[in-house]
Amino acid sequence: MYTLDTNAIIYYLKDDQDAVIVLSSIFTQNIPLYISAITEIELFSFPELSAQEEEQIDQILRTVAIIPVDSRIARTAGLIRRTYHVNIADSAIAATALFTGTTLLTRNTRDFRKIPNLSMCQI
Numbered sequence: 580m581y582t583l584d585t586n587a588i589i590y591y592l593k594d595d596q597d598a599v600i601v602l603s604s605i606f607t608q609n610i611p612l613y614i615s616a617i618t619e620i621e622l623f624s625f626p627e628l629s630a631q632e633e634e635q636i637d638q639i640l641r642t643v644a645i646i647p648v649d650s651r652i653a654r655t656a657g658l659i660r661r662t663y664h665v666n667i668a669d670s671a672i673a674a675t676a677l678f679t680g681t682t683l684l685t686r687n688t689r690d691f692r693k694i695p696n697l698s699m700c701q702i
Contacts, residue, residue, distance in 0.1 A: 580610060580611045580612075580613070580679065580680070580681040580682070581605060581610065581611075581612055581613070581681050581682050581683070581684050581700070582612075582613045582614065582615070582646075582672065582675050582676035582679055582681045582682070582683050582684070583602075583612060583613070583614050583618065583643065583684050584618070584669075584672055584683055584684060584685035584686070584687060584691075585614075585617075585618045585621040585622060585668070585672070586685060586686045586687055587601075587602065587684045587685055587686065587702050588602075588614075588618070588622060588636070588639060589622070590686060590702065591639075592632065592635055592636070592639075597702050598686075598702045601684065601700075601702045602684075602702070605684075606642065611644065611681070612642065612643040612644065613643060613644050613645075613646050613675060613676075613679045613681055614640070614643050614644075614645055614646070614675070615645075615646055615648065615652075615671050615672045615674075615675035616645055616646065616647045616648055617648060617667075617668050617671040617672055617675075618672060619640065619645055621668060622636050622640075623636065646675045646678065646679060648671055648675075651678065652671065652674045652675060652678050653671075653674075655674035655677060655678065656670040656671040656673070656674040657670070659673050659674060659694055663693040663694055664693075665690050665691070665693065665694070666690070669687070669690050669691065673691055673694050673697055676697060676698070677694075677696065677697060681698070682698040682699065682700050683697060683698065683699045683700070684700050684702055685699060685700075685701065685702065686701060686702055688701045
């Protein structure tokens with residue numbers, strides 16, 4: 580089971596070889612995948628986003644469970660931000676992975692590795 584960081588999806592969409600290998604393998608298996616609602620916001624916030632890219636994002640989002648930022652996740656994210664000085668988006672994504680008990684797939688291990696009990700896999 581995995582939670583996808585925003586950058587994992589972005590690198591996959593840009594045909595980054597490492598991301599494509601890892602995520603293609605995961606997409607073909609019947610493994611639960613999660614993203615934070617924050618990731619959905621980030622993916623759709625790029626100013627130069629084309630209609631084709633929006634469709635690619637939609638296709639990926641149809642294969643994952645999108646976890647809303649409820650009070651429990653918000654409080655965990657706040658604690659992560661306060662304690663480990665991680666930005667708001669990354670703290671919410673980390674809190675989502677902790678909430679779902681999943682491994683976070685990311686390229687940004689530098690900020691996330693400060694968070695104890697967060698299982699992480701670099702792509």
